[in-house]
Amino acid sequence: MNLxxxxxxxxxQLIQAVVDENDLPRSMQAHLVSCHQCRSSKVSFxxxxxxxxxxxxxxxxxxxxxxxxxxxxxxxxRWSFLNWRxxxxxxxxxxxxxxxxxGTTSLRxxxxxxxxxxxxxxxEAKRLMTEVNMLxxxxxxxxxxxxxxxxKPNYDKExxxxxxxxxxx
Amino acid sequence: xxxxxxxxKTSGTxxxxxxxxxxxxxxxxxxxxxxIDQFQADVFRMVYYRIRSRADAEDIAQDxxxxxxxxxxxxxxASRFRGWLFSITLNRIxxxxxxxxxxxxxxxxxxxxxxxxxxxxxxDQPDALNHVLREDFxxxxxxxxxxxxxxxxEVFLLRFFDQLSLNEIAGALKKNESTIKTHLYRALxxxxxxxxxxxxxxxxxx
Numbered sequence: 153m154n155l156x157x158x159x160x161x162x163x164x165q166l167i168q169a170v171v172d173e174n175d176l177p178r179s180m181q182a183h184l185v186s187c188h189q190c191r192s193s194k195v196s197f198x199x200x201x202x203x204x205x206x207x208x209x210x211x212x213x214x215x216x217x218x219x220x221x222x223x224x225x226x227x228x229x230r231w232s233f234l235n236w237r238x239x240x241x242x243x244x245x246x247x248x249x250x251x252x253x254x255g256t257t258s259l260r261x262x263x264x265x266x267x268x269x270x271x272x273x274x275x276e277a278k279r280l281m282t283e284v285n286m287l288x289x290x291x292x293x294x295x296x297x298x299x300x301x302x303x304k305p306n307y308d309k310e311x312x313x314x315x316x317x318x319x320x321x
Numbered sequence: 322x323x324x325x326x327x328x329x330k331t332s333g334t335x336x337x338x339x340x341x342x343x344x345x346x347x348x349x350x351x352x353x354x355x356x357i358d359q360f361q362a363d364v365f366r367m368v369y370y371r372i373r374s375r376a377d378a379e380d381i382a383q384d385x386x387x388x389x390x391x392x393x394x395x396x397x398x399a400s401r402f403r404g405w406l407f408s409i410t411l412n413r414i415x416x417x418x419x420x421x422x423x424x425x426x427x428x429x430x431x432x433x434x435x436x437x438x439x440x441x442x443x444x445d446q447p448d449a450l451n452h453v454l455r456e457d458f459x460x461x462x463x464x465x466x467x468x469x470x471x472x473x474x475e476v477f478l479l480r481f482f483d484q485l486s487l488n489e490i491a492g493a494l495k496k497n498e499s500t501i502k503t504h505l506y507r508a509l510x511x512x513x514x515x516x517x518x519x520x521x522x523x524x525x526x527x
Contacts, residue, residue, distance in 0.1 A: 163513065164510070167506055167509045167510055167513060168506060170509060171502050171505050171506050171509065172487065172502055175502065197513070200519070201481045201509075202481070204462075204481055204482070205481045205482050205484060207458060208366075208370060208458075208462065208482050209366060209482075211454075211455040211458050211459065212366050212369050212370070213369070213375050214362065214365075215361055215362060215365040215375075215378070215379055215382060216375075216379070217379045217383070219357045219361055219382065219383055219386045220383065221350065221353060221354070221357070221386065221387065221390050222387070222390075
């Protein structure tokens, strides 16, 4: 009596046989062919799974709605470059290129304007500094200076002599 | 003899399928319409098994075929159309579930897609017993599937509910065949360890 014929498939081997019989060792494959008991166990388990699938199909409703395909959706690949997605893509690319070009040009112009506008900015800064210096000298506005007679005072030598007389020796 | 007949039939079907796919690639609408007739029920069921809502399954199936129609020129091997179509379907289901999960964040109750009860489909059928059996069946299936990991569940469904071959599953999930076998083995081992569940399933079947 062949040993392989006596040794039946265990549960793991039975499952393995259901998954793929060719993955079993050769001796077990040979046993499965000759042993009625193992064969029927395998077939029974397979049948259980087949029934499961059939019952799932039985308990599923049939589709009622018909599938609709658009009229001009699919074209052969040689025309595919003309479809709307590609057209939009091409338009977007052109727009992006124009945008980059315009952006670069604007930036260059801005830089040039900045350089050309420098003397006027310098003059403005000088004027501002003069004003600041005047304010440092006297912070009061001209009107108040006039009221206090501090604006363009016209004092002569006699007045100064009066204020600080010379000491005669 | 029967086996030779089956082989010839399968070969003839795949040749016809490849022919239709190639015609559809060239922009032939009627060839694509024939492909829809051939696969609409499969795609619809595939969605229904995972979402359990007829209306949503029909919307997603429509979306799948629209996508397939737009992208059919990208298929290199016409014989792989079935796997390719199922791959699109799985992606659409994932998108749908993701959106549904996101929407459920803004609702008071937590809507778990997998644990949703079967919707009202079929309640208008006069056969109330059939309706009860259907509900019971899907409840049992849900219990089984909840015991499996995400990948095990997907492979199990693809193999025994959607009737895909191991090779087709590998293609649809973009994994190698040995990975698929490992997940399927684990799923079956867990399924076999639930004798109570299997028994109640058998009762539903009887």
